[in-house]
Amino acid sequence: MSIITDLTRMWLTRSARAFTFTSDYDKVLEYKDDDNLGLYIHIPFCRKLCNFCPYCKTVYSAEAAQKYIDALIREIHMVGNMIEGKKTVTSLYFGGGTPALIADRLSEIIEAVNEHYVITEGIGLELHPDNVRPDILKKIRDAGVTKISIGIQSFGEKYQEILGRGAVDREALKSALSEVSFETVSMDLIFALPGQTFEDLKEDSDTAFETGANHVAIYPFIDFTFTSSKVTAMPKKMKKDLLDRITDYFDEKGYRRDSIWTFSNSEGAKYSSMTRENFLGFGCSATTLLKDSFKINTFSTEEYIKRIDGGVIPTSLTIRFTPRQRMVYWLFWTMYSTRLDSRAFEKFFGVPLKKMYGMEFALAKFLGFVEQKDGIYSLTTKGAFYYHYYENYYTLAYIDKMWGIMRKEAFPESIRL
Numbered sequence: 001m002s003i004i005t006d007l008t009r010m011w012l013t014r015s016a017r018a019f020t021f022t023s024d025y026d027k028v029l030e031y032k033d034d035d036n037l038g039l040y041i042h043i044p045f046c047r048k049l050c051n052f053c054p055y056c057k058t059v060y061s062a063e064a065a066q067k068y069i070d071a072l073i074r075e076i077h078m079v080g081n082m083i084e085g086k087k088t089v090t091s092l093y094f095g096g097g098t099p100a101l102i103a104d105r106l107s108e109i110i111e112a113v114n115e116h117y118v119i120t121e122g123i124g125l126e127l128h129p130d131n132v133r134p135d136i137l138k139k140i141r142d143a144g145v146t147k148i149s150i151g152i153q154s155f156g157e158k159y160q161e162i163l164g165r166g167a168v169d170r171e172a173l174k175s176a177l178s179e180v181s182f183e184t185v186s187m188d189l190i191f192a193l194p195g196q197t198f199e200d201l202k203e204d205s206d207t208a209f210e211t212g213a214n215h216v217a218i219y220p221f222i223d224f225t226f227t228s229s230k231v232t233a234m235p236k237k238m239k240k241d242l243l244d245r246i247t248d249y250f251d252e253k254g255y256r257r258d259s260i261w262t263f264s265n266s267e268g269a270k271y272s273s274m275t276r277e278n279f280l281g282f283g284c285s286a287t288t289l290l291k292d293s294f295k296i297n298t299f300s301t302e303e304y305i306k307r308i309d310g311g312v313i314p315t316s317l318t319i320r321f322t323p324r325q326r327m328v329y330w331l332f333w334t335m336y337s338t339r340l341d342s343r344a345f346e347k348f349f350g351v352p353l354k355k356m357y358g359m360e361f362a363l364a365k366f367l368g369f370v371e372q373k374d375g376i377y378s379l380t381t382k383g384a385f386y387y388h389y390y391e392n393y394y395t396l397a398y399i400d401k402m403w404g405i406m407r408k409e410a411f412p413e414s415i416r417l
């Protein structure tokens with residue numbers, strides 16, 4: 001599998017050089033001049049750990065959470081003070097973990113962020129379905145949250161055991177969401193679960209929209225090697241049929257596709273922390289992408305707090321990109337939105353897209369993966385599936401390897417991908 005990603009990397013970066021992350025890191029982050037900057041904050045606590053979940057999380061305790069939030073607020077000020085004045089950013093997303101577990105301190109965190117940054121496109125927060133209660137929703141809305149994303153995974157009872165989850169109370173969900181409104185209510189659903197049919201997936205997405213979502217994210221089930229999930233991946237052909245049929249169904253309904261896996265039924269509904277040109281991440285396991293580097297914080301909450309107590313930012317690994325590596329990264333994540341403006345590429349890199357990747361885009365057009373109009377490349381349904389398929393390889397070849405190591409070692413010497 002990694003042969004595919006290795007060859008693609010060599011072809012696109014025009015170099016045999018691997019993506020190498022090392023423990024050598026910057027004490028000061030240079031982000032003053034970076035445009036289209038997003039913010040991300042990781043809250044790693046959950047009441048119960050789900051067996052399929054690959055994210056950095058730990059079992060909640062009130063004491064550990066208080067210490068973590070104190071450190072997090074100090075990290076925000078530390079990084080915020082690295083530049084003069086307030087920096088304009090697009091959005092702030094809270095992920096986890098279960099951010100609702102620290103709802104009482106959310107406004108304190110957001111106030112710390114507002115001291116250093118001006119947020120222009122709202123604040124998003126992930127919620128576990130059990131936390132979709134009017135009291136919690138009001139608390140987070142009053143703190144400034146404008147978009148929520150609820151990790152449903154599936155409404156189908158037959159999947160709750162596989163996912164290590166309890167049944168979702170649809171009525172309670174619907175009633176809480178009608179009482180407290182948000183600009184975007186997104187629901188995460190998993191597809192390609194064992195034996196899952198188009199009807200199952202259609203039922204899940206219809207239920208999502210009926211219970212109050214205006215946006216859904218349909219993520220493929222990815223079998224990470226380090227999770228204890230016993231579920232095996234669905235064969236490619238079945239997965240393709242499932243994704244094609246649900247995409248056609250959403251098309252018929254007039255829903256908008258705003259990224260490979262996300263669809264909405266209203267114009268303003270958007271939920272994505274991934275399609276930013278640059279971002280700053282706070283908290284354990286959070287990542288930071290700047291003009292020429294990518295950083296990942298330690299996965300250990302204890303080591304994270306120790307670093308912050310010592311007045312040092314918690315970066316564990318850093319990769320310094322070659323220009324071509326940065327271009328590949330930019331192209332990959334921009335294409336995730338299914339749409340790529342060649343002028344934005346030229347603005348970011350100072351060189352025309354055609355000059356750097358004209359041949360690749362001509363080939364993608366010839367193969368029917370993209371269409372081009374007025375300098376904008378859009379993924380076709382076929383292209384979106386193959387992007388999704390490649391993303392699976394990428395996730396297993398790169399993220400699986402990296403997260404597998406980071407979960408065991410707080411500060412590895414280096415990782416070559």
Ligand code: SF4
Pocket residue numbers: 045046048049050053054055057096097098128151
């Ligand atoms: S799926 Fe959500 S609730 Fe379950 S362990 Fe992962 S972050 Fe926690």
